[in-house]
Amino acid sequence: MSKELSTEEKIREAAKNVFIAKGFDGCTSREIAKAAGMNVALVNYYFCSKKQLFKLVFEAVLEDFMLSTVEVFRKNLSLESKMRIFIEREFEFLTSHPDIPRFILSELSRGDKCEFDHAGILDKIASTGVFEELLEAQEKGVIRKIDLTNIMLLIMSNCHYPFMAKPLMKYLNNLSEEQYQERLMLQKQYVTEMLIGYLFNPKTNS
Amino acid sequence: MSKELSTEEKIREAAKNVFIAKGFDGCTSREIAKAAGMNVALVNYYFCSKKQLFKLVFEAVLEDFMLSTVEVFRKNLSLESKMRIFIEREFEFLTSHPDIPRFILSELSRGDKCEFDHAGILDKIASTGVFEELLEAQEKGVIRKIDLTNIMLLIMSNCHYPFMAKPLMKYLNNLSEEQYQERLMLQKQYVTEMLIGYLFNPKTNS
DNA sequence: AATTAATTTAAACGCTTGTTTAAAATTGTT
DNA sequence: AACAATTTTAAACAAGCGTTTAAATTAATT
Numbered sequence: 001m002s003k004e005l006s007t008e009e010k011i012r013e014a015a016k017n018v019f020i021a022k023g024f025d026g027c028t029s030r031e032i033a034k035a036a037g038m039n040v041a042l043v044n045y046y047f048c049s050k051k052q053l054f055k056l057v058f059e060a061v062l063e064d065f066m067l068s069t070v071e072v073f074r075k076n077l078s079l080e081s082k083m084r085i086f087i088e089r090e091f092e093f094l095t096s097h098p099d100i101p102r103f104i105l106s107e108l109s110r111g112d113k114c115e116f117d118h119a120g121i122l123d124k125i126a127s128t129g130v131f132e133e134l135l136e137a138q139e140k141g142v143i144r145k146i147d148l149t150n151i152m153l154l155i156m157s158n159c160h161y162p163f164m165a166k167p168l169m170k171y172l173n174n175l176s177e178e179q180y181q182e183r184l185m186l187q188k189q190y191v192t193e194m195l196i197g198y199l200f201n202p203k204t205n206s
Numbered sequence: 207m208s209k210e211l212s213t214e215e216k217i218r219e220a221a222k223n224v225f226i227a228k229g230f231d232g233c234t235s236r237e238i239a240k241a242a243g244m245n246v247a248l249v250n251y252y253f254c255s256k257k258q259l260f261k262l263v264f265e266a267v268l269e270d271f272m273l274s275t276v277e278v279f280r281k282n283l284s285l286e287s288k289m290r291i292f293i294e295r296e297f298e299f300l301t302s303h304p305d306i307p308r309f310i311l312s313e314l315s316r317g318d319k320c321e322f323d324h325a326g327i328l329d330k331i332a333s334t335g336v337f338e339e340l341l342e343a344q345e346k347g348v349i350r351k352i353d354l355t356n357i358m359l360l361i362m363s364n365c366h367y368p369f370m371a372k373p374l375m376k377y378l379n380n381l382s383e384e385q386y387q388e389r390l391m392l393q394k395q396y397v398t399e400m401l402i403g404y405l406f407n408p409k410t411n412s
Numbered sequence: 413a414a415t416t417a418a419t420t421t422a423a424a425c426g427c428t429t430g431t432t433t434a435a436a437a438t439t440g441t442t
Numbered sequence: 443a444a445c446a447a448t449t450t451t452a453a454a455c456a457a458g459c460g461t462t463t464a465a466a467t468t469a470a471t472t
C-alpha cells in the first residue's frame with residue numbers, strides 16, 4: 001500500500017528506521033540511501049547533509065513520541081481514568097515502536113551532534129490541560145503533592161524502561177521472545193496499579 | 207594520586223571513559239589513545255582491536271554495575287530494610303556513574319558488535335541469596351506474588367531511568383543542573399516509598 | 413518539437429577510519 | 443658492556459566515510 005511516496009519522503013522514512021535502529025554514529029549515508037532504494041548523492045541533494053537529515057528525523061520522532069499519547073487528557077473523564085488510559089496507550093505505542101525511548105535518550109545525551117528545536121513540545125503538551133488538571137487535583141488532595149517533574153519521571157520511568165531494557169532482561173533471565181512479551185504485558189498491569197496506588201489517595205499512605 | 211598505572215591499564219581506563227561517554231560507534235581508536243596519552247598503535251598492541259578492547263571494557267562495566275549494589279542482600283536485616291538500602295545505594299552508584307545505564311542498554315541493543323559473556327553475572331547475583339529471600343517472602347505473604355523478573359524491572363526502571371533521562375528532563379522542563387539534582391534526590395524518596403508501598407503489604411491493596 | 417528546469421546517476425574528491433609495519437627506544441638478562 | 447626481548451614510535455596501508463561534481467536522464471514549459 002501507499003507506494004506513492006516521493007523520493008524525499010522515501011529517504012526520510014528510511015533514514016528514520018536506520019537512525020532509530022543504529023544511531024547517528026552507527027550508520028552511513030550510503031546505508032540510508034540503500035534502505036531507501038536511492039543513490040547516495042540524493043541524500044545530500046534533498047537534505048544537504050547527514051547531520052541535517054538526522055536533525056529533521058530526530059525532531060519529528062521526538063514530537064511524535066511526546067505528543068502521541070498525551071491527547072487522552074483532553075477527554076472528559078476522571079483523572080484516574082485518564083491516567084490509566086494514558087499508561088495503556090504508552091504501552092501500546094511502545095509495543096509498535098520499542099526502540100524510540102532508547103534512541104531519543106541516547107542521541108540526546110551526546111547532544112553536540114546538533115541543536116534541537118524543542119520549544120514547542122512542552123507547550124503542546126500543556127495545551128491538553130494535563131498540568132492544570134494535575135495541579136488542581138493536588139490542591140483538592142486527590143493526588144500526592146509532588147512536583148510535576150517528578151510525576152512525569154515516575155510515569156516515564158515505568159513505561160519507557162521496560163522496553164529499553166529488553167536485551168538486558170532477555171539475557172539476564174534467559175527469556176525467549178514470548179516470555180519477555182508476557183512479562184511486558186504483566187508489567188503494564190503492575191505499573192498501572194503501583195502508580196495509581198501511589199499517586200492517588202495520598203492521605204492513606206503519607 | 208596513583209600514577210603507577212601500566213600502559214595497558216591507562217588505555218583500558220581511558221577506553222572505559224571514552225566508550226561510556228560516546229559509545230563504540232561514536233569514538234575512534236586515536237581518541238582513546240590520546241585520552242590515555244599513548245600512541246595509537248599501542249591500543250592494538252595490547253588489545254588486538256578496538257572491538258576486543260570494547261568487549262573487555264563492556265563486560266567489566268556491566269559486571270560492576272550489576273554487582274556493586276546487590277551485596278546488601280548478604281546482610282542480616284529485614285527484607286524491607288535491605289530493599290531501602292539497595293535503592294539508596296543504587297542512587298549513590300548512579301550519582302557517581304550516571305551514564306552507565308544508558309551505555310549498557312544502548313550497546314546491548316545493537317548487539318551485533320560482539321558476543322558478550324554474561325553467564326556468570328546472574329549466578330553471582332544469585333549467590334547473595336536475593337532470589338531465595340524474595341521467593342520465601344512471597345510464600346509468607348510478605349511481598350506481592352509477582353515474577354522476579356517483573357520485580358527487577360520495577361526497581362531498575364525507577365532507579366536507572368531518572369539518570370538516563372537527564373537531558374530530556376532538563377530541557378523539557380528547563381531545569382538548571384541544581385534543579386535537576388534536587389528533583390533527583392526527591393525522586394529517590396518517592397521511588398522508595400512507592401516501591402516499598404507496592405511490593406510489601408500486598409493484602410491491603412489487591 | 414524545442415528548450416529549460418529538475419531529478420538521478422556514476423564517479424571522484426579529500427579525509428578519517430582501524431590496523432599494520434618496520435624502525436627506534438627502552439628494558440631486562442647474561 | 444653486549445646482546446636479546448620488550449615496548450613505543452612515526453609512517454604507511456587499504457577501506458570506508460561524507461560530500462561534491464558533472465554528466466545523463468526525466469519532467470515541465472514554451
